[in-house]
Amino acid sequence: MSILHKIFGLSDPVECNKMREQLRAIQSLQAIAEIDSTGKFISANDGYADLFDCRASDLLDSSHSQLIDKTHNSRFQALWSRACRGETVKDTLMCRDRNGQVKWMQVVLSPLNDIDGRVGNILEVASDVTEQHNATNISYSLASCQGLVMLVDQSMHVTYVNEALTKMLSQNEQEIRVKASEFSATNIIGTSLDWLDHELISECSGDQSFSKDIELGTLIIGLSASPWRDSSGKRLGTVLEWVEKTEIVAAQAAADEAARANVFLRQALAVCNTSLMLADTDYNITYVNQSSTKMMTEREGTIRGALPDFRASQLVGKSIDSFHQNPDVQRQRLSQLKDTFLTDIRINGLTFGLIATPIFNDDGARVGTVVEWDDKTDRLKVELEEAQIAAENKRIREALDVCDTSVMLADNDLNITYLNKANIRLMSDRESEIREHLPNFDASALVGTCVDDFHVNPSHQRGAIKSLNKSFNTEIKLGGLTFGLIATPLFGEQGERLGTVV
Structure with a gap:
């Protein structure tokens, strides 16, 4: 029994031939395949085979399920079950061609009933809707993405603006009008962007991606331009991604200034x-x-x-x-x-x-x-030694202060640095007599004065004292006063002359 009899119940040969010619015409325009109840191909025309980049003979006796992507396998099985129950069903499925490339196919499955009205084979009509599917997905993605995206054609006329960019442009419309007085965010589709930036517009005609920051009033906008092509590689225009960078640039400028200040401070700290x-x-x-x-x-x-x-x-x-x-x-x-x-x-x-x-x-x-x-280590050591010396000197001075001998200390320049109490009493007791010969003599102000003041010929006395390397005894006379002097040089641990004790 012929397939025409199965489908249409035709038995007249003339009518069958007429219908057969009509089917051939349909087959030349449609991708058609016949599949048995087990899911294997009985026949397929060249149009159907071309969809999957193979020959029609490659499909015979093979399983239809091998053409369906595994992620859509359960979806196809549900569709197949309905067709086997007598329904004509339609859906869009993700398939794979012979090379493993994804193809989105719109399929119509129609049951073929036998003379008894039972479902026998399944007739499939398929069409490739990959480009439409991808275009729909791209359009949806652009519309819902948070990035600011615009599409322009080859002449820089706006063909698409996603929702996020429309919102940004609307919020900053007055700033943009500083550069483009007629700008309207709600009426931007179809308008030219020739006002935007001459360098950017020139680069948009090239094959490479290009980025540039531009100023629109007080706004700083980062623009990235990339070629927009169809699936065959034909240039359709340019994808423009917008980034509102005003705050970012200001923050970066502040960060750069802080970095420069930080470098300056570090350099200052480094050398202090x-x-x-x-x-x-x-x-x-x-x-x-x-x-x-x-x-x-x-x-x-x-x-x-x-x-x-x-x-x-x-x-x-x-x-x-x-x-x-x-x-x-x-x-x-x-x-x-x-x-x-x-x-x-x-x-x-x-x-x-x-x-x-x-x-x-x-x-x-x-x-x-x-x-x-x-x-502080070395300084504390010196301070400790100095404190010990000071303490020792204090003990010596205290001992000298209570002894009966009149003692005077002078430095290397013969300036008086110390008088003990016995010496102060002696000088005070004889002050009036000494002043008859030394009018400026003041017993209470001797520390800091020079021993030259006691001598008629101080240069001679200086020479004698400075050349001392051991004790020297002498007498000095002032009018009727006679003082016996014992001058003894003082030396440090390294042998250096420190002064004189008299």
Whole structure:
């Protein structure tokens, strides 16, 4: 029984031939295939085979399901079941051609009933709707995406603007009119963008993507232009992506200025003599200036006696905890800092003075700590020695003050630096008599005066005293007064002349 009899119930040969010619005409225009109830191809015309980039003979006896993408397999099975129950059904399915390329096919499945009215085979008419499907998806994606997208044709006339860009253009319409007085965001479709930017318009005709920032009033707009092509590669126009960069550019300018200021400050800190470190809010060292590096390098050997892992060249990134035996206490102090904090830390015989000052940003948030280091070790040693000498001198002076011998000390320039109490009494008792010969003599103001004042020939006396290398006894006469003098030179530990005791 012929397929025409199956479909249309025709038995007259003339009518069958007439219908057969009509079907041939339809087949020349449509992609048609016949599939049996098990899902295997019985026949397919060249138009159907071309859809899948194969020959019609390649399809015979093969399973129809192999042409369906696995993501649409269950959808196809549901469609097939309905057709097998006698329904004519239509749907768009994702398929794969012989090379594995995705093809979107619109398929119509029609049941072929036998003479008894039962469904036998299935007739499929298919058409390739890949381009329409992709165009619909692209249009939907452009409309719903958050990016600001515009399509323009080859003559720079606007053909499409997505919702996000329309909103931005509407909000900034007055600013844009500074450059394009007739601009209207709601009526932009079909208008030319020849006012936008001459360099950008020139680049839009090329094959490469191009980006540029332009000014529209007080706005700064970033524009990225890319060729817009169809599936065959034919140039349709240009895709323009807009970015409103006014705040971004201002923020970048502020950041650049802050960076320049930061470089200047770091350069200033690097060359200053104070040893400085910067630490973040987690007390990790972020910066060490040259003075601090030099100080730590000079003391590295001693510090490592207490802190074996210490490396002066590797301080950045380390925690300041490594300088403290009880870091928790130190952290608590630093975390509570509102103002400058001074303390000393001692490491293996070294003493460092620390001045820690919290750093706050403009919003009052704590962003770190600056620590000034002062290596006090040598200075404290000198101060201790000086204190010991001062204490020793005090003891000597106290001893001299209570002795009965009149004692006077003079420096290398023979200026009087000390008189004990016995000497002060002696000079006070004889003051009036001495002033008969030395009118300016003042027993209460002798410290700081020169011993030359006691001599008629001071130059001779100076020479005698300066050449002393041991005790020298002599007498000096002032009118009726006679003073016995014992002058003894004083020498330091290195043999240097310190002065004279008289």
